[in-house]
Amino acid sequence: MILDAALWTSLPVPALLLAPDDTILDPNPAAELFLNLSSKALTGAPVWDRVLIDADLEEAFARARAQSSPLFVNDVDVGSGERPPLQCNIQFAPLQGFSGHMLMLISPREIASRMTQNQTSTKAAKSAIGMAEMLAHEIKNPLAGISGAAQLLSMGLRGEDLELTDLIVEETRRIVKLLEQVEQFGNLTTPVPRAVNIHDVLDRARQSAAVGFGAHMMFVEDYDPSLPRAMADADQLLQVFLNLIKNACEAGSDGGVIRLRTFYEPSLRLRRKDGSQARLPLQIEVVDDGPGLPLEIAGDVFEPFVSGRENGTGLGLALVSKLIGGIGGWTSVESVPGRTVFRVSLPIAPKDAQGDDLEGER
Numbered sequence: 001m002i003l004d005a006a007l008w009t010s011l012p013v014p015a016l017l018l019a020p021d022d023t024i025l026d027p028n029p030a031a032e033l034f035l036n037l038s039s040k041a042l043t044g045a046p047v048w049d050r051v052l053i054d055a056d057l058e059e060a061f062a063r064a065r066a067q068s069s070p071l072f073v074n075d076v077d078v079g080s081g082e083r084p085p086l087q088c089n090i091q092f093a094p095l096q097g098f099s100g101h102m103l104m105l106i107s108p109r110e111i112a113s114r115m116t117q118n119q120t121s122t123k124a125a126k127s128a129i130g131m132a133e134m135l136a137h138e139i140k141n142p143l144a145g146i147s148g149a150a151q152l153l154s155m156g157l158r159g160e161d162l163e164l165t166d167l168i169v170e171e172t173r174r175i176v177k178l179l180e181q182v183e184q185f186g187n188l189t190t191p192v193p194r195a196v197n198i199h200d201v202l203d204r205a206r207q208s209a210a211v212g213f214g215a216h217m218m219f220v221e222d223y224d225p226s227l228p229r230a231m232a233d234a235d236q237l238l239q240v241f242l243n244l245i246k247n248a249c250e251a252g253s254d255g256g257v258i259r260l261r262t263f264y265e266p267s268l269r270l271r272r273k274d275g276s277q278a279r280l281p282l283q284i285e286v287v288d289d290g291p292g293l294p295l296e297i298a299g300d301v302f303e304p305f306v307s308g309r310e311n312g313t314g315l316g317l318a319l320v321s322k323l324i325g326g327i328g329g330w331t332s333v334e335s336v337p338g339r340t341v342f343r344v345s346l347p348i349a350p351k352d353a354q355g356d357d358l359e360g361e362r
């Protein structure tokens with residue numbers, strides 16, 4: 001390719017190289033991810049068939065091409081057949097030295113709120129967790145004293161007064177539970193990644209949700225049965241899926257549908273800090289039809305203590321992001337009212353582990 005391949009693959013903005021006849025010559029990985037279509041499905045296809053834009057810009061685009069000038073279009077809804085539209089800004093630029101070729105960059109607005117990737121918690125979040133852990137530990141002792149004293153007091157009380165001591169005991173218990181969650185967040189065990197059948201883990205998560213917090217929801221499985229095994233820690237993965245499903249259940253109304261989807265996306269690569277690339281071809285999505293992420297926190301949901309629920313601790317998604325980051329995976333979210341997709345992308349288990357493990361279990 002004419003462009004430096006590394007530059008093209010690393011570009012964090014969805015980008016398409018367009019031929020003079022408006023077909024897609026080359027999509028970058030960010031564009032594949034954004035449009036939810038593989039390079040194969042995109043390359044050679046007419047761009048307006050693959051990228052659905054709710055604005056009439058073909059004419060302006062033709063003019064820009066004829067004049068070899070750039071074109072900026074702001075605030076248009078961009079979708080593909082595979083994904084709901086998102087508001088984006090689009091930039092077209094002529095490719096220097098290649099007459100008629102255009103570069104198309106799609107920048108989702110509030111990119112942070114639509115797709116959030118959290119490999120590691122930020123420094124500030126880390127110190128907040130450290131502080132909270134220490135506090136949690138320190139607060140639990142006096143709380144035990146308060147609760148014990150209230151119980152002693154309650155022995156000599158009746159009626160309304162008794163209700164008050166019960167309230168103290170009950171609320172203290174709630175605080176202790178919250179503190180325990182904070183402590184647990186700080187003390188995660190190191191993962192033991194091995195070849196895991198994702199569908200087994202998803203099934204376990206779904207089953208336990210369906211008899212508990214998700215009893216009011218409908219679950220739909222949309223699995224790719226040929227999906228190879230993932231390299232992951234099965235227990236931690238279960239925790240991840242349970243958290244995602246629980247959030248979806250809490251967001252959805254009675255009878256809401258939660259879709260568990262798995263598929264293979266060979267093009268997804270993650271650049272590690274050291275510059276090397278990790279392939280993350282296994283995709284697991286938890287999709288709900290609830291109201292979507294609250295706008296004011298949408299960009300921060302993976303940060304600890306960010307919650308849009310009255311009784312939420314805001315640790316669920318921080319835990320998800322921490323666990324998935326710990327095994328070299330990637331977590332992202334896209335949310336519009338009526339469709340919220342949390343996606344976990346995982347590395348594949350090595351070939352020998354695939355075979356051994358399959359035989360061992362069958």
Ligand SMILES: Nc1ncnc2c1ncn2[C@@H]1O[C@H](COP(=O)(O)OP(=O)(O)OP(=O)(O)O)[C@@H](O)[C@H]1O
Pocket residue numbers: 243247248251288290291292293294301306307308309311312313314315316317318340
């Ligand atoms: N599927 C979803 N649909 C809509 N909003 C969501 C969804 N998942 C998460 N959220 C929002 O993101 C917030 C953060 O989620 P997170 O799981 O981190 O914390 P929490 O659910 O509030 O508390 P916890 O999980 O610790 O009990 C939620 O409070 C909710 O506002």
Ligand SMILES: [Mg+2]
Pocket residue numbers: 243246247312315316317
């Ligand atoms: Mg939660």
